[in-house]
Amino acid sequence: MTTLGLLLSIAMPWIFGAALSRAISAGRNRLEHVALGWFIGQAAVMTTLYAMYMSGMQVTAMRAGAPIAVLAIAAVVVARRRNLDCRPWPWKPLRAAWLASPGVRIATLLIGVSLLAKVNMLVAATGWVPVRHDDAIVIWLGRAKVIAELQRMPLDAGDPLYMGGTHLDYPIFPSLLPAWTAILSGGWSEPHVAWTWPLCWLNVALLIAATLVARIRPTRALLAGYLVASLPLAFVHALRPGYVDLLLAGFLVATLAQAMAWRRHGAAPDLALALLLLLATACVKREGVFAALALLVCAVLPGLVMHRRSRGTWIVTAAAVPLMAIALGCTLPWSFIGDTLNGLGLHGDVPRILARHLFSWASFGVLWWLVPVGLIAASRRRTTNSGSSRCGAGLVVFVCLLIAYTAAIFVLSDNARFAQNDQTPSRCFLQIAPAAILALGAIIARRRRPIGSGSSLHGDV
Amino acid sequence: MRNARTDPTDHTRRNVLALLALVGAAAIAWPFLRPATAWEWRFDGANATVGVTIRGILRHAPDGVYIRAAGRPAGIILDVPKFAAGACAAVEIETAATASCEVPLTFFWQPPGATTYRFTQRPVALASRPTIARFDLTREAMWRGTIGRIGVQWPGVDNEAVIRSVRLVPLPRRERAALAVRQVLARRPLDNTSINYLTGPTVLGSGLNYFLMMFAVVAASLLERSRAVRRRVGPGRSSLAVTFAVWLAADAIVTADIARQVIDDVRVYSATDDPAAVMFGEELARCRELVRATVPPGATYTVLSDDDFYPRHRLDYQLTPVRICVPPEQIDRAAYIVVYHRGAARFDESSGRLWIDDRHSIAGHVNGRRSAEVYVVERTRE
Numbered sequence: 001m002t003t004l005g006l007l008l009s010i011a012m013p014w015i016f017g018a019a020l021s022r023a024i025s026a027g028r029n030r031l032e033h034v035a036l037g038w039f040i041g042q043a044a045v046m047t048t049l050y051a052m053y054m055s056g057m058q059v060t061a062m063r064a065g066a067p068i069a070v071l072a073i074a075a076v077v078v079a080r081r082r083n084l085d086c087r088p089w090p091w092k093p094l095r096a097a098w099l100a101s102p103g104v105r106i107a108t109l110l111i112g113v114s115l116l117a118k119v120n121m122l123v124a125a126t127g128w129v130p131v132r133h134d135d136a137i138v139i140w141l142g143r144a145k146v147i148a149e150l151q152r153m154p155l156d157a158g159d160p161l162y163m164g165g166t167h168l169d170y171p172i173f174p175s176l177l178p179a180w181t182a183i184l185s186g187g188w189s190e191p192h193v194a195w196t197w198p199l200c201w202l203n204v205a206l207l208i209a210a211t212l213v214a215r216i217r218p219t220r221a222l223l224a225g226y227l228v229a230s231l232p233l234a235f236v237h238a239l240r241p242g243y244v245d246l247l248l249a250g251f252l253v254a255t256l257a258q259a260m261a262w263r264r265h266g267a268a269p270d271l272a273l274a275l276l277l278l279l280a281t282a283c284v285k286r287e288g289v290f291a292a293l294a295l296l297v298c299a300v301l302p303g304l305v306m307h308r309r310s311r312g313t314w315i316v317t318a319a320a321v322p323l324m325a326i327a328l329g330c331t332l333p334w335s336f337i338g339d340t341l342n343g344l345g346l347h348g349d350v351p352r353i354l355a356r357h358l359f360s361w362a363s364f365g366v367l368w369w370l371v372p373v374g375l376i377a378a379s380r381r382r383t384t385n386s387g388s389s390r391c392g393a394g395l396v397v398f399v400c401l402l403i404a405y406t407a408a409i410f411v412l413s414d415n416a417r418f419a420q421n422d423q424t425p426s427r428c429f430l431q432i433a434p435a436a437i438l439a440l441g442a443i444i445a446r447r448r449r450p451i452g453s454g455s456s457l458h459g460d461v
Numbered sequence: 462m463r464n465a466r467t468d469p470t471d472h473t474r475r476n477v478l479a480l481l482a483l484v485g486a487a488a489i490a491w492p493f494l495r496p497a498t499a500w501e502w503r504f505d506g507a508n509a510t511v512g513v514t515i516r517g518i519l520r521h522a523p524d525g526v527y528i529r530a531a532g533r534p535a536g537i538i539l540d541v542p543k544f545a546a547g548a549c550a551a552v553e554i555e556t557a558a559t560a561s562c563e564v565p566l567t568f569f570w571q572p573p574g575a576t577t578y579r580f581t582q583r584p585v586a587l588a589s590r591p592t593i594a595r596f597d598l599t600r601e602a603m604w605r606g607t608i609g610r611i612g613v614q615w616p617g618v619d620n621e622a623v624i625r626s627v628r629l630v631p632l633p634r635r636e637r638a639a640l641a642v643r644q645v646l647a648r649r650p651l652d653n654t655s656i657n658y659l660t661g662p663t664v665l666g667s668g669l670n671y672f673l674m675m676f677a678v679v680a681a682s683l684l685e686r687s688r689a690v691r692r693r694v695g696p697g698r699s700s701l702a703v704t705f706a707v708w709l710a711a712d713a714i715v716t717a718d719i720a721r722q723v724i725d726d727v728r729v730y731s732a733t734d735d736p737a738a739v740m741f742g743e744e745l746a747r748c749r750e751l752v753r754a755t756v757p758p759g760a761t762y763t764v765l766s767d768d769d770f771y772p773r774h775r776l777d778y779q780l781t782p783v784r785i786c787v788p789p790e791q792i793d794r795a796a797y798i799v800v801y802h803r804g805a806a807r808f809d810e811s812s813g814r815l816w817i818d819d820r821h822s823i824a825g826h827v828n829g830r831r832s833a834e835v836y837v838v839e840r841t842r843e
Contacts, residue, residue: 103698103702107705110709114709114712114713114716117716117720118716121719121720121723124723124724124727125723125726125727127727128726128727128730128731128736129723129726129727129730129736130730130736130737130740132653132740133653133656134653134770134774135656137774137775137778138774138777138778141778142774142777142778142781145778145781145782146781146782149781149782149783150782160761160785160786160787160791160794161781161782161785165777165781165782166777223705227708230708230712230715230716232659232661232712232715232719233658233659235715235716235719236651236655236656236659236719237656239719239723240651240655240656243656352574357658359670360668360670360671361658361659361660361661361668361670362659362660362661362662362668362669362670362711362715363658363659365708365711365712365715366669366670366673366674366677366707366708366711420576422654422657422658423654423657424657425658426657426658426659427656427657427658
């Protein structure tokens with residue numbers, strides 16, 4: 001029952017997410033649906049459990065599992081009925097690239113060996129190594145354990161276990177994911193609840209590769225996915241579960257990928273899904289609020305202008321704005337945000353520390369900055385040849401805003417102390433790194449091909 | 462097609478690429494070739510301590526400076542001249558003591574411009590006859606090659622410690638290549654900070670990223686120049702191939718490090734029935750069992766410890782939500798008080814009170830005891 005419960009806790013939301021993506025989003029390959037589906041499923045789990053707990057419900061395995069199972073079945077039925085245009089698995093272009101060049105064969109083999117080694121380590125570490133790090137124990141998994149074992153979330157502010165216990169200024173949503181696994185697999189077990197993080201790492205890499213494979217050369221899309229999977233700190237977060245930075249990075253990538261899909265096709269359901277993922281990004285961690293805001297400004301709002309003639313777009317927007325406002329108003333730590341804004345001031349010693357985290361140390365690997373620079377340089381030369389002059393200005397602004405915001409957290413606020421003791425900067429940059437890599441890939445795609453040639457890129461951010 | 466032999470733009474391009482390759486090669490070679498300068502402070506007279514920060518009671522003598530702990534360990538702090546800061550590989554401290562003892566001599570250092578110190582310790586047997594304690598900085602994980610300030614402490618010396626000299630030892634050029642190889646291959650274990658950042662290997666005082674980047678610059682410049690000589694125009698794949706190769710190398714180094722760590726972890730944790738005892742320590746595991754035995758399910762407890770964070774949160778995580786931990790600030794809400802290595806706390810059997818410090822006390826009785834430092838007090842009505 002325990003193993004079955006674990007499998008169900010992983011499979012049900014994933015099937016729901018993939019089927020929902022398949023049901024509403026046309027023109028994407030199957031791998032995109034699968035990878036994006038994991039994030040949609042996790043968002044559904046968080047929303048469902050949060051609603052149940054806030055209504056004071058006693059959440060048993062049956063009560064938690066039934067709605068997700070029903071949603072999964074419904075999504076599968078709808079996806080089969082609608083039967084939207086779906087591209088096949090992207091193995092064909094990869095195979096063509098494999099056959100075309102011995103260099104690609106060697107590179108793919110080396111990437112495969114590296115990824116296989118990493119997956120092996122994840123399986124071993126998740127199965128045997130206990131959780132050890134402070135924030136995981138004190139905040140995220142600690143609260144998850146309380147909620148899962150009590151089968152309810154104490155809502156009395158006088159209760160020592162109120163909302164799971166400690167650190168109430170941190171969002172509760174990420175703790176609901178390990179709680180969900182524990183509820184379905186019959187009790188708290190670290191080897192079970194830890195699976196959320198390796199799966200997140202895997203799906204972030206897959207989603208980036210799958211999203212880019214339709215836009216740039218398949219080998220480069222594969223490289224982009226591998227770049228994310230091989231960011232040393234990202235892998236350590238998958239290996240040592242319990243921190244939320246990787247989850248936030250994943251939701252940010254999922255939202256960006258969904259926003260790009262909507263911008264491309266302009267379908268209202270795509271917009272609705274993008275806004276739901278945006279909400280999840282804002283709610284999963286405090287830093288996610290600004291990342292979601294940046295995405296809203298750089299990707300969603302220009303898209304609304306682009307698709308202003310679509311009635312469905314405006315219906316979705318009209319419905320989503322008040323819902324999102326209410327959801328954010330109820331869940332965000334406004335007092336913390338207010339305190340942070342009130343304590344703004346310049347900390348001049350921090351930029352040197354940030355540079356050390358980004359470039360000198362191994363948290364992101366040497367290619368964190370070498371690859372984007374190289375790819376953009378290559379794409380610039382290609383652009384000159386192709387004559388295309390347009391670029392994804394929105395994405396450029398988005399990446400710049402993310403980097404500026406992450407730097408500003410330390411340079412301008414009291415969080416400078418966390419830079420001075422080295423605790424947080426690398427983790428905060430990890431939150432934005434995968435989305436920045438996806439955005440850079442999309443920028444290259446825009447620069448490489450003239451608009452309207454080949455597969456349409458109309459509407460990319 | 463342009464004639465590359467006569468086109469001045471191509472000439473310039475080739476020359477720039479060659480220059481770039483040379484600069485990259487020089488940057489790689491510099492840590493292996495830079496001049497090494499030894500430096501020594503001799504404390505053989507009253508003027509020898511000018512500009513030196515001394516911690517502890519001090520007296521000068523011809524054979525050195527005598528210092529004694531005054532509230533905190535005796536120690537000295539020295540500013541390193543800039544020209545000696547770069548190629549220092551080891552520090553030799555000539556020291557003695559007025560009474561024989563074995564102490565954990567502490568060496569600490571600070572990179573230029575930094576505000577915090579890095580520490581390392583090694584046991585040293587001190588006697589009236591001088592001994593030389595050598596700290597090999599190249600073996601220290603936190604050493605980044607350059608030092609701006611160094612210091613030495615003599616914790617545990619009850620009488621006087623004598624400091625005769627401190628010498629910065631440069632690394633001979635012939636030994637640097639071997640050391641570089643050792644440093645690249647040395648394992649950097651994942652520690653508690655690894656969830657926040659990974660520092661990676663330091664090779665001859667420079668981060669591995671520095672060498673990989675410079676290698677990429679050299680290789681890409683040479684390959685591009687070769688294309689230019691062959692009058693190939695348009696973008697080449699060589700730069701991307703070099704970039705990819707460097708990336709794979711960096712990934713392989715990190716992955717190998719982590720793999721060794723995972724293998725060790727799995728070996729250790731799969732062989733135990735109580736992984737938390739291995740992870741958090743045997744004593745905390747015994748304390749957990751004591752709490753389980755003495756604090757009934759549903760009861761509230763708090764943990765009093767000199768370390769306010771580690772024991773309390775580890776116990777809380779393992780015992781929640783069956784037993785509910787409240788922070789020490791809310792001790793009034795706790796029915797049980799777990800005392801875990803709290804220096805200022807003592808239980809007075811005669812009065813039946815737990816004295817948290819000299820002023821605050823709680824009525825109760827000891828419900829279970831693991832040792833003199835670890836016990837559980839059940840609160841009773843006053």
